[in-house]
Amino acid sequence: MDTDYKIKGLFHQHPKIHxxxxxxxxxxxxxxxxxxxxxxxxxxxxxxxxxxxAVIGPNGSGKTSTIECIEGLRKIDPPADYRLLLNQFHLEGKKRKYVSSLSGGERQKLSIILALIPNSAILFLDELTTGLDPETRHNLWSYIKDINSQGITIFMISHFMDEVEYLADKVILLKNGGILETGTVDELKQKSGVSQKSHSMLLEATRQCLTI
Ligand SMILES: Nc1ncnc2c1ncn2[C@@H]1O[C@H](COP(=O)(O)OP(=O)(O)OP(=O)(O)O)[C@@H](O)[C@H]1O
Ligand SMILES: [Mg+2]
Structure with missing residues (x-):
């Protein structure tokens, strides 16, 4: 972000009861x-x-700008043990390898490990599964679910509606730097009135919202 970058807003690094x-x-x-x-x-x-x-929306709608602001306000906790994380992600055998020698999927797993090392109660993932084969993508989904079931809040950005549909409890749809819709996946589908027959209902719902 350039030097003219400005943030306004109130954030609470908590937990806070509301x-x-x-x-x-x-x-x-x-x-x-x-x-x-x-x-x-x-x-x-x-x-x-x-x-x-999950924050979704067209290219340039402000998703990364939003996540980066919030990430920057994380408080620093004692780091997690990277060896345990390497085990958890089955990357222990790659400990002494250069990142350049890792496959795309292994690099994405490494990204999750790096995101988990700060040991924060919140995990920020900006388009984590872009460029991955379907199997690796689905494996990462289960890792994310696992991590979440251990109580970690997940703040993710994705262009894959199947991923959002599978993972997200709540969705924010951005357009031109503003919130167009927010709600659960089902609420978004209902609001946009997409048919049950649609191949990807969330994709269709998102399209409907964006064209209004
Ligand atoms: N460092 C920067 N300097 C100037 N403009 C920027 C900068 N970073 C982002 N922008 C602009 O801000 C807008 C939002 O960008 P941002 O990266 O937040 O979008 P995004 O929703 O993450 O898009 P994508 O889906 O393509 O990743 C875009 O119009 C982009 O061109
Ligand atoms: Mg982005």
């Missing part, structure tokens, strides 16, 4: 500007503790 719900992240009127250009325009949302939140 209306009886434990929130891991509360974003209030977030604005991200690059010079005169407003990439994210006054968005507000919360992520509950233990939730998997």
């Amino acid at each position: 209306w009886g719900v434990i929130m891991d992240i509360a974003v209030n009127d977030l604005v991200v500007k690059y010079g005169d250009f407003t990439a994210v325009n006054r968005i507000s949302f919360g992520v509950e503790k233990g939730q998997i939140l």
